[in-house]
Amino acid sequence: MGRKAHIDREELRRLVAAGRSNAELAEHFGVTESGVLQAKRNAGLAKPMLDHSKAIPWKLNRVHNQTGPATNLRNLSAIAQGGDVPQTKINTALRWAQRLVDGDLDIAYGQDEGFYEVPAAGDSHIRSVLDEALERLSQRRDVPAKGVEGAEGDEG
Structure with a gap:
């Protein structure tokens, strides 16, 4: 199993502020886009997910x-x-x-x-x-x- 990649929060903040896409960030840090999203959430850089279950209480087909x-x-x-x-x-x-x-x-x-x-x-x-x-x-x-x-x- 490989070593867990480290994403420096300050560098992440700087690159996000510069407008880098998640794909560009993933390539830069050597992680998946999912890893970038997780790092952004942990650093407080991601928009909170909206929960629509109150407005749409049904399981939709x-x-x-x-x-x-x-x-x-x-x-x-x-x-x-x-x-x-x-x-x-x-x-x-x-x-x-x-x-x-x-x-x-x-x-x-x-x-x-x-x-x-x-x-x-x-x-x-x-x-x-x-x-x-x-x-x-x-x-x-x-x-x-x-x-x-x-x-x-x-x-x-």
């Missing part, structure tokens, strides 16, 4: 991963967690969710049928996901907190 509802739910989740989401995707996700809430609808999921709309009852899943995203947006200074009105973008 692979064919449904990239559908409009899944994408919009992930974007709303990322917004709520302070992730960097492009404004057009913010607008699209907000408009989609607000349409459901305004129509007194909720989102449901089935392994075979995928995502589908159902009448909202009690604790609306989509309302709670939307409310968390809007709450985070209201705390940001660079985005109008008004929410959905006048939002531009394509619905998903």
Whole structure:
């Protein structure tokens, strides 16, 4: 078994700040890209992973991963967690969710049928996901907190 490669944290910080890619860093330090990612996490240089399990509590069938509802739910989740989401995707996700809430609808999921709309009852899943995203947006200074009105973008 080979000796564990050493990645100097200060050199790693310097190279990351210089814009080196993970592939370039891996080659430079003689490790895998996975090793670079681990070193970046340990050095506090990696963005924290977002957890979308609250917004998407279902185990999705692979064919449904990239559908409009899944994408919009992930974007709303990322917004709520302070992730960097492009404004057009913010607008699209907000408009989609607000349409459901305004129509007194909720989102449901089935392994075979995928995502589908159902009448909202009690604790609306989509309302709670939307409310968390809007709450985070209201705390940001660079985005109008008004929410959905006048939002531009394509619905998903």
